[in-house]
Amino acid sequence: MGALLIALVLLALGAGITAWREPRRLLPGIFGTGAVVIVAMVVVAAVAGACGREVSGAMVLAVVAVTGLVAAAVLGVYLVGTGVELVRREGLRSSMMLSTALGVLLLVYVVGVAAGLVVGWLIPTSDHRLLFVLAAIGVPAAYIGFALLALVIWSAVYEVWARRRVRRDPAGAVIVLGAGLIDGRRVGKLLAGRLDLAQEVFDLAEASGRRPIMICSGGRGADEEVSEAAAMSDYLLTRGMRGDAVLAEDDSTDTAENIAFSAKLLADHRVVGPVAVVTSDYHALRAAMLMRGNEIDGFATGARTASYFVPNAEVREFAAIMWKHRWLNLALVVAISIPWLLAVWDVSVR
Structure with a gap:
């Protein structure tokens, strides 16, 4: 718990300092979103402690992972729904399908993980490599999801700040x-x-x-x-x-x-x-x-x-920003994924 609180303070300070120095970048949003994730972990730990259970890192991560899957499913349904509405109002064009494609990918991934968990529960002796592959895919997927969330959050905060500056x-x-x-x-x-x-x-x-x-x-x-x-x-x-x-x-x-x-x-x-x-x-x-x-x-x-237009537009903005910094993002994804992939490989070959 102490380590989580220290991390929360550092991330909050990072968000405040970077926003004060230069709000026209994504870094304040990354720090701020990191603080939100830490708050979620602190809440999980506090609830578990109140229930008299010993809090472990594995428990916190498991809850966060399940929450992430639920959030991915909800987001997937939302993106597909708004994508259908966008096509209905604006017509079918490839540029209008980005958010729908992302929503479909999210739903496919969530269904795949759920199927792997069910197979592992029903047939304990079965080959679980598919589940481990899906779990390994989850790391870069989580990175992309975190960055997208940071963009959405900081875009909203920045727009409020900018509207005030118009008059000031x-x-x-x-x-x-x-x-x-x-x-x-x-x-x-x-x-x-x-x-x-x-x-x-x-x-x-x-x-x-x-x-x-x-x-x-x-x-x-x-x-x-x-x-x-x-x-x-x-x-x-x-x-x-x-x-x-x-x-x-x-x-x-x-x-x-x-x-x-x-x-x-x-x-x-x-x-x-x-x-x-x-x-x-x-x-x-x-x-x-x-x-x-x-x-x-x-x-x-x-x-x-218009609200139905925004999700697809936000995905396009996100893709443009990620592509501009593609080599940095690729390096970060690889650095984060390698330890997880090694662990997955170790478990799958036992």
């Missing part, structure tokens, strides 16, 4: 990130939400006495008649935005280029003060990470998104 620190510039156009030329509901919020942030900055600029960032896709930046600019101008304040960045093809190319415009116009990047709520943290990478002072905030 008037922006010297607002960058609104593009999204796909409807029929290749019209601003859709998702992008309109971003633009409306961007105009709100812009108006707050002007009301404080500043003269901010608005950068509409988004290139022209192969199926689009005009660039996203052009359509976004037109949308803002028809709603009363000052023409001399609106700039179009129409060369970018993804979020990384949105931020990098907009940074050049900021430098050209010698923007002073914090920059506000406006996107969708699920996308704000990754946009903020890219701001940090391009040495842009400021924050990212997001417009509200």
